[in-house]
Amino acid sequence: MGKRSGSKRKDKNKVILPPELPPEIDDDEVDLSDEDIAFYGTDGSNVAPFRRFDKKSIDRYVGRVAGRDEGEVERLYEERQKRKATESSGRPREDDDGLEVDPVDALPTKTLQGELIYNRAKKARSEDNTGSVKSKAQENGADAKQSIKKDEPKGKSKNKKGDDNKVKNIQSQTEVPKGQLHSNVLEEVKEELSAEELFEKKKAQLAELGMAMLEDPESNIRSLNDMLSISNDKDQKVAKLGLMSLFAVFKDIIPSYRIRQLTEKELSVEVSKEVKKTRYYEYTLIRCYKAYLQKLVSLEKQPHFYTVAVRCMCALLDTAPHFNFRENLLASVVKNLSSSDDVVRKMCCEAIRSLFINEGKHRGEATIEAVRLIADHVKLNDCQLHPDSIDVFLSLRFDEDIGKDETEEEKVKPKKNKRWQKNQEVPKQLPVNDKKKTRQELISKAREEVDADLRAVSFTLDPKERKRIQKETLSALFETYFRILKHSVTTSNSRTKVNNVSPGGSHPLLTPCLEGLGKFSHLIDVDFMGELISCLKKLSGYSDRQDEIPNDNALSVSERLQCCIVAFKVWRSNLEALNVDLQDFFVQLYNLILEYRPDRDHGEVLADALKTLLWEVKQQDMLRAAAFTKRLATFALSFGSAEAIAALVTLKHLLQKNSKCRNMLENDSGGGSLSCLVAKYNPEATDPYLSGALASVLWELSLLEKHYDISVSSMASNILSMANLNPTQNPVPILNVNPLEAYRDLSMERELLKPSKALPLNLKKKRRGKEFVALSPDVLQKADCSVDKDELEEKLQSHFAVLRGISENERLRAELNNTLSSINMYKEYKKQKKKNMKFKTGRKKVARV
């Protein structure tokens, strides 16, 4: 009978138990069955009623009948459990050999918190009952076994994580009572250990609570409170762990919808039990989440918890941007965007970025909130923030058609909608026509409701809404950008003298702001354009009085170049139809080329500027083209090969477009009638129109032909060959890249060349010595420095060794001389002494005589 009942019990176990107390039991099935067998073995009287129910329940589950009497079964099962509990307390046998584990596992919080947990376990189970009923009702025809199987692996995998902790927990539990028993002896030890134990205990408790939560959030929702109270712990470690585990729990149990406040009407309506349960669950969840967030926000101010709190908030924002209290999360994350702590800042940036990128998670609502918050943040901090806080904007994405006029959109849209509606309605209208009007209305109403529900549930917004959100985001974004620009303008005018020492440091946000403006330039409204351009012009350092270039401009050359680039991009992307000549920016570029220094400024920005301003623009004024040609040739001669090639590519492009400028390639100077009013080339002119470049000769190119870099020299000779062609003819392009690419290629090569061996370098050096006539000292120096570092070091070492030897020799020699002279002196002194002696003795002798 025992065997039979055991096997039956197993069956039953398979079928019924998992939904009740699902995963805990799976963890150690053997133990449980042992226990159960023991239970059945010892108390045969219990079996009889169970047999009855077993059959029924098995039949029911196999036959897939949604059981009405399931509640009854559960109740009976509960009774059995109760009895078992009382019995097990009466029987010490199982407890002795360490089987205490099982009840702990089966009812996780029982041993830790005594009576209260017992009640709750019961309650939890009863909750669970309804839960399972509900799920069954939902599934209706679904296979119960399947649902059980689904549960199993999840529980197992989660349980494994907690296993270690559980073992520790058991140990601590066994230790604690021992310490109490032998309190006299172990008092001191315990005191010492108690802190650690407490920590372990709390850790274990946390783990257990967390596991329970994850296994069955609906029934264990209240343990969130316990976790919260643990995270209030005085021990910082425990509190941190509490925060982290709470985060882990929330991450998994937060539903994919937003929980809203119930209206009074809804509250007044009588609802079914399941709904009540769900409401209770949601209510608790929300309350705990709120408390948790409040805690995080308050802890954020304490230095110890700073990182942890921010990490939790970032991760929460990342996982649940759709959930309640997103605003609060966002606010504190945005506040930390410009934190001085690198790690925190990175985390926040990543969180915001993912928010921008994964708009599907929150339907773009969070995006606009975040952008607005950042805008406010920038405003509050007077634009003195870390550049990262604006950099995140670069990962924003907008639809292509957002810039179009709204009127156009509206014209198109209704048509589309109509067509869509027609398509939908036409097939359905035919049968409906015959029926009553009321019914039709009802149907349409129902459809509307369904549509609304669908919209609320699905994460894709309808295009109109999406457009609205994007527009608002865009306006907030540009508001920020313009604020930064304005700020930079005003401060660079008023504080120039103060900030002169550290350019760039005074406007930390300007560079990312310009980058962003460049990226979103096609979305800028035309009405802003005039002001924007004038701002950029001011920033780029342009002034009406050309003779006095403002040297006290607070911006660096790269930043000013960037201003020019952005202005061009803005114009080009918006006013393609009307060709506008940005003369002032050309003038600015013309002057900035002279101010460029290879180590201080970014060569790439300059190459980019050459590309956008000179290479991509279709038409160039002849005079201006000539002036730029001349200046670029000079520029190419005085800097490294990468800069040179960028300049030469641009120069070639200019000469190709302006055939008249090819006169500069001829050897006789004086542009003749073309040089207009300026007869003599003025290399330092600030206005390209007045430089008289047409009167000059591009002698630099013949020097560049002998450049050590092959690509530069071949490019130079290619340009020189243009002189022999007809004005309409263009030379065969050898290198059809834009300046930026050319610059990148060569600078990459240079990087690669740096650690090369001495042999090719020597060859190069020889060649250079033979052929290269004039290269600016800058280039030579730079090449040397970059190239023979090792060799140079060796040489210098030997050189200085020799020098040191010489000085040492000198010193020694001087010492030798000194000693020699002193010896001589001494000798002389002795001689004289002797003489004196002789003299004295002589005298004495004389006296005696």
Next chain:
Amino acid sequence: MRPLDEKETTQVFEKLFKFTGPNLKHLLERPAVEGPDAEPGRYCLRLNRNRVYYASEALVRRATAVSRPRLAGVGTPIGKFTHHGAFHLTVHALDLLAAHARRRVWLKPDTERSFLFGNSVPKSSLARITENTKVGDGVVVMSMADVPLGFGIAARSAQDCRKADTNAVVVLHQADAGEYLRKEEELM
């Protein structure tokens, strides 16, 4: 022939400033290239029979030898004073302005003729325009091959041009190279 008095100078400079802006300084300070002297000095403005001439000091010095009724002109004429005392730039000043002007307008090739016939520039014939052109600025009208064709006054700013309809006048005609044919007698 005499130097301009103060009132006349302001009038002339105001007109020129509309076109050249701060470049006006360059216009007057640049070293002269005319005249037989090795060092011709700078340029100056002279008035002869209501016409204003822009000439190098060397030329002016030599011109003083010629009596006033017999002197037809010296250097480059740039404009004239009307009977009412107003100053008008003439087409002779075109080269000077083209070299020093700050705002330019480029015409589409097939609409150049219309401008050379003395018409204003409508938006439809506009190919390019300098960015920061304001209403009332003097602009030099160029062909797409960068040949100066004439000059005028901007009737719309560069930004308004975008919104304006195609027939709206952008540049009001003042002088064009066609006048050399149309008003030959008047010019000399």
